[in-house]
Amino acid sequence: MDVVAYARSEHHEDAPPLEMGENASLRALAGMDWDFAGAKTNYLTHRLHPYPAKFIPQIPNALIQELSRVGDTVGDIFCGSGTTLVESLTLKRNAVGVDASPLACLIARAKTTMLTEEGRQELLCVLRRVRQMAENAQASSSSALPGVISAAWRPAFPKLSFWFEDFIIEELAEALQICRAIASPEARTVALASFSSIVVTVSRQDSDTRYVRRDKGTVPGDAFKRFARALEQSLEVVAEFTDIVEPRFNCTIVEKNLLLKPDVPMLDLVVCSPPYPNAFSYHLYHMTRMIWLGMDQPRFKAEEIGSHRKYSKRGPGAATVETFQKEFSSILSWLSGRLKRGKYACFVVGDSTLAGTRVSNADVISEAGLTAGFREAARIDRRMQATKKSFNPAIGKIKTEQILILENVG
Secondary structure, three states: OOHHHHHHHHOOOOOOOHHHHHHHHHHHHOOOOOOOOOOOOOOOHHHOOOOOOOOOHHHHHHHHOOOOOOOOOEEOOOOOOHHHHHHHHHOOEEEEEEEOOOOHHHHHHOOOOOOOHHHHHHHHHHHHHHHHEEEEEEEHHOOOOOOOOOOOOOOOOOOOHHHHOOHHHHHHHHHHHHOOOOHHHHHHHHHHHHHHHHHHHOOOOEEEEEEEEEEOOOOOHHHHHHHHHHHHHHHHHHHEEEEEEEOOOEEEEOOOOOOOOOOOOOOEEEEEEOOOOOEOOOOHHOOHHHHOOOOOHHHHHOOOOOOOHHHOOOOOOOOOOOHHHHHHHHHHHHOOOOOEEEEEEEEOOOEEOOOEEOHHHHHHHHHHHHHHOEEEEEEEEEOOOOOOOOOOOOOOOEEEEEEEEEEOOO
């Protein structure tokens, strides 16, 4: 089936209550081909910003269609860049996302933005301005004239010149100032996410998944040019998203550490891809983005669940499988009071290697759920496309993952 068509299909508005067919829904999910080999994954706003280790949209799409109804509220308690939230809104559900990362929340807000005509015109004005600045910067470079010198704020970060060429710092400072001056909150969010999307590309950081320094051959005007290109694409995909989503459906995004038990609306379904312990360190690979955006990166570093840096430590204080289980026991205890009774929480998760031992994170989450009033309703295996998730190369790529479905029976 065509992916975009599949993303738009839905249960009929007059369908019977889910409870009458929930066993059939679980059987239908168990019988699906979850590999989605060759599926298009970057439609709509899913391509607005790079984000490592995100799951493909076809997974939440299928779970939302089978386990919820039009008008329900679907939550993603590890919302990351907002994949579940986008799918929920396009399938005529309300959406709730939670994440401790301020950058993840910014990206998720941008991806779920419904842009007004006023906001669109503001962004078009910014786009024209930045394109002209790119041309001017390139002309100055070729004529040996001084490049852009910005009076705008830039981070007081000791290693800023280590990670960025001096002319890139000036261009980023100027572009950021333009973004922050946008009057429309929705348009400003889209612009800031577009800005964030190019920070690593124009830096000396090798890539989103490799925190090493290398020369990329950037030249004056590159930051402006890439920002203009990102903003143009954002305008296009946000406009498509705005045309599809009905205004009666809303998205709430809560920037909060789950261990602090955030206050969120009651949920009819949860679909999320929690962090795999010891697999990735978002605080590290997104560091330059967060620094440029003035976000509290050290706070997020301390709060990040599953961080490779925490689990790769040695000696006292090192995180272990017991750490992960304790954290999830707390999270599921909180969730049991936010997810309606008889409803499902779906976790898309793979195994981890901790202290040389392979750990089934699905087992850990399922066992943690028992004490919080959840029972395991289903578990589905799927093969991952090699290019769809990136992890610490020293640990190796995880080639399979499981979809764990827990029912709130408490």
